[in-house]
Amino acid sequence: QSVLTQPPSVSAAPGQKVTISCSGSSSNIGDNFVSWYRQLPGTAPKLLIYDNDKRPSGIPDRFSGSRSGTSATLGITGLQTGDEADYYCGTWDSSLSGGLVFGGGTKLTVV
Amino acid sequence: QLQLQESGPGLVKPSETLSLTCTVSGGSISSSNLYWGWIRQPPGKGLEWIGSISYSGTTHYSPSLKSRVTISVDTSKNHFSLKLTSVTAADTAVYYCTRPSHRTFGLVHTYYVDVWGKGTTVTVSS
Numbered sequence: 613q614s615v616l617t618q619p620p621s622v623s624a625a626p627g628q629k630v631t632i633s634c635s636g637s638s639s640n641i642g643d644n645f646v647s648w649y650r651q652l653p654g655t656a657p658k659l660l661i662y663d664n665d666k667r668p669s670g671i672p673d674r675f676s677g678s679r680s681g682t683s684a685t686l687g688i689t690g691l692q693t694g695d696e697a698d699y700y701c702g703t704w705d706s707s708l709s710g711g712l713v714f715g716g717g718t719k720l721t722v723v
Numbered sequence: 724q725l726q727l728q729e730s731g732p733g734l735v736k737p738s739e740t741l742s743l744t745c746t747v748s749g750g751s752i753s754s755s756n757l758y759w760g761w762i763r764q765p766p767g768k769g770l771e772w773i774g775s776i777s778y779s780g781t782t783h784y785s786p787s788l789k790s791r792v793t794i795s796v797d798t799s800k801n802h803f804s805l806k807l808t809s810v811t812a813a814d815t816a817v818y819y820c821t822r823p824s825h826r827t828f829g830l831v832h833t834y835y836v837d838v839w840g841k842g843t844t845v846t847v848s849s
Contacts, residue, residue: 644831645790645832645835647836649836655841656819659835659836662824662835662837682821702770704834706832709786711772712823713835714769717769
């Protein structure tokens, strides 16, 4: 069971907007910065968002991130079929166990 | 552009030690303020952080793997390594080497992975 909680799947039509939630606790999301990753089938994950809402160079502004309290949200607008992938949130956990923790992943289907 | 490439056996026997190496190209492994790490993904499952090592040699390991994991850096070869002892079938996974960015602002941490290797599949089986 993952430390962070994400919905197993979400779906939306091409051109629409979708949001993916990530729920944690005060020792992880509540205290530290959140990042988001996209993993296309058979490939390594790719960083989409870091420090809650910052996009690395080359990531289009269709992707956005936010954090409020112990939850974070990834937003994707103008959905494309190429956005079908697994999406993961991650953050540092400051509890005694510590370390980088991930959500279980959300499968996005564009139908 | 920094690139990472994993290498090592694709098959390891139960109870033995899994050893992987990550070769860094396009940059120096000994540059200050850099971290290096490993993440794995069991078949059909999510991502699991294994640990990381800083430019100064400070290590952070997953609490669930800490007793079995060692991450080390070889600056002369510009590569870093993972050793995982006493493996079982549960250690079967795709192993990714990574270049995380890890900074602290007081008690607040930012930790994200902006460079990933392509991954290597390791199967634990007799």
